[in-house]
Amino acid sequence: xxxxxxxxxxxxxxxxxxxxxxxxxxxxxxxxxxxxxxxxxxxxxxxxxxxxxxxxxxxxxxxxxxxxxxxxxxxxxxxxxxxxxxxxxxxxxxxxxxxxxxxxxxxxxxxxxxxxx
Amino acid sequence: xxxxxxxxxxxxxxxxxxxxxxxxxxxxxxxxxxxxxxxxxxxxxxxxxxxxxxxxxxxxxxxxxxxxxxxxxxxxxxxxxxxxxxxxxxxxxxxxxxxxxxxxxxxxxxxxx
Numbered sequence: 764x765x766x767x768x769x770x771x772x773x774x775x776x777x778x779x780x781x782x783x784x785x786x787x788x789x790x791x792x793x794x795x796x797x798x799x800x801x802x803x804x805x806x807x808x809x810x811x812x813x814x815x816x817x818x819x820x821x822x823x824x825x826x827x828x829x830x831x832x833x834x835x836x837x838x839x840x841x842x843x844x845x846x847x848x849x850x851x852x853x854x855x856x857x858x859x860x861x862x863x864x865x866x867x868x869x870x871x872x873x874x875x876x877x878x879x880x
Numbered sequence: 881x882x883x884x885x886x887x888x889x890x891x892x893x894x895x896x897x898x899x900x901x902x903x904x905x906x907x908x909x910x911x912x913x914x915x916x917x918x919x920x921x922x923x924x925x926x927x928x929x930x931x932x933x934x935x936x937x938x939x940x941x942x943x944x945x946x947x948x949x950x951x952x953x954x955x956x957x958x959x960x961x962x963x964x965x966x967x968x969x970x971x972x973x974x975x976x977x978x979x980x981x982x983x984x985x986x987x988x989x990x991x992x993x
């Protein structure tokens with residue numbers, strides 16, 4: 764398994780407070796992603812990164828920002844948390860394999876359960 | 881634009897009977913397709929993937945899926961369900977260049993004793 768850790772694993776916070784979730788990888792993968800999982804929606808992409816300092820929005824990016832200052836770390840920040848951001852957040856990584864039989868798969872972290880009260 | 885549709889939000893089967901979880905996709909080019917499983921309060925585990933090689937893909941735990949371009953389908957099957965198969969299953973399509981995943985909304989599989 765790819766070495767992906769997320770911290771914290773669980774967090775309860777109040778509406779209006781800032782929150783930062785961290786994703787750390789040891790695989791030196793170029794691409795990193797943040798998803799949120801909500802019942803009935805599957806996982807939806809929040810933001811992704813295609814290199815250090817290179818990020819772009821996903822389909823549900825409003826209210827979230829990201830930063831990637833090092834290959835191994837991808838931070839997700841909720842500037843002012845709202846109850847609608849109560850969710851489970853997953854980080855994933857990907858390294859395009861240009862050789863024959865490339866894996867094409869993303870590797871997922873264990874998730875962070877965030878509750879905004 | 882790419883998308884996936886999982887045709888059933890819930891499926892119930894008896895232990896020892898076949899499993900069929902249905903997924904249709906939409907893509908303007910030959911897609912990469914995946915099935916993931918998520919057990920309760922757990923992370924995501926890759927079951928199998930299709931990346932334009934063999935159209936019948938075998939995965940872990942006895943699961944397999946067949947890519948049918950004419951039907952734009954990638955249904956997941958297993959000959960005989962086990963209690964441990966009870967979980968939520970996600971069909972996923974990957975976008976070119978950015979490799980972003982687009983997830984289906986999931987199918988919750990219940991296995992009855």
